[in-house]
Amino acid sequence: MIVDTHTHLYLPEFESPSAAVERAIGAGVGHMVFPNVDLSTIEPMLALHKLYPDNTSVAMGLHPTEVGDDWESVLARIESEFDSTCKFVAVGEIGIDLYWDKTYRLQQREVFRRQVNWAADRGLPVIIHCREGLDDVLDVLSSVERLPTGVFHSFGGSVADVERIRSIGDFYFGINGIVTFKNSSLRDVLPAIGIDRLFLETDSPYLAPVPHRGKRNESAFIVHTAAYVANVLCLSQQDVHDITTANASSLFNLEL
Numbered sequence: 001m002i003v004d005t006h007t008h009l010y011l012p013e014f015e016s017p018s019a020a021v022e023r024a025i026g027a028g029v030g031h032m033v034f035p036n037v038d039l040s041t042i043e044p045m046l047a048l049h050k051l052y053p054d055n056t057s058v059a060m061g062l063h064p065t066e067v068g069d070d071w072e073s074v075l076a077r078i079e080s081e082f083d084s085t086c087k088f089v090a091v092g093e094i095g096i097d098l099y100w101d102k103t104y105r106l107q108q109r110e111v112f113r114r115q116v117n118w119a120a121d122r123g124l125p126v127i128i129h130c131r132e133g134l135d136d137v138l139d140v141l142s143s144v145e146r147l148p149t150g151v152f153h154s155f156g157g158s159v160a161d162v163e164r165i166r167s168i169g170d171f172y173f174g175i176n177g178i179v180t181f182k183n184s185s186l187r188d189v190l191p192a193i194g195i196d197r198l199f200l201e202t203d204s205p206y207l208a209p210v211p212h213r214g215k216r217n218e219s220a221f222i223v224h225t226a227a228y229v230a231n232v233l234c235l236s237q238q239d240v241h242d243i244t245t246a247n248a249s250s251l252f253n254l255e256l
């Protein structure tokens with residue numbers, strides 16, 4: 001079994017989200033973690049989770065690219081979701097993204113810091129989205145009183161970045177289709193991460209792995225990333241499935 005630790009199959013790109021979940025299950029993806037994006041994604045995400053409670057888990061948080069002038073009221077509404085009966089396995093996805101827009105950099109830092117504290121308060125891990133924001137992410141993480149566990153999702157950094165992150169805490173690294181791209185140097189970073197701190201993810205509907213590159217991604221395609229990682233690390237595909245599943249189960253406390 002494979003766990004897709006980061007997938008947004010509930011987004012409107014999927015005309016039938018349940019069909020996408022079922023194709024994933026058919027491909028051996030026994031479990032999927034859905035991270036939230038903003039206020040508009042909560043309802044479709046929870047609806048899809050309720051249809052497949054054993055095969056999916058949900059994380060709650062505000063994505064950094066969705067931080068705007070109304071961030072305080074949005075954040076309050078997102079935090080109130082933790083009072084519902086729904087069980088969230090992580091706070092996410094949260095972080096810093098300065099690739100698209102640097103306007104809200106200070107607000108992104110504050111929103112990230114608050115959500116890191118939510119995780120520490122609740123004993124949950126964080127799912128970190130970091131795009132051109134590693135300095136800020138590490139600065140916030142090293143300034144909080146209690147550091148939660150977590151994963152750097154869609155990791156695309158260097159060996160030096162892995163070392164900088166590890167100097168702050170013992171984090172996992174989410175590897176997706178980027179690793180299969182011809183021009184990606186990520187394959188050289190996998191040995192530094194090591195299979196014991198590695199997750200497989202798709203970030204569907206984005207970043208489809210080769211041979212689906214450029215198309216809409218879905219969780220079923222994770223098998224290509226798994227095969228690629230096995231090849232680079234000289235492990236059997238079964239070992240990669242088993243170890244990354246155990247890693248995900250351990251961080252997110254999944255009942256698999």
Ligand SMILES: [Zn+2]
Nearest residue numbers: 006035093203
């Ligand atoms: Zn995402």
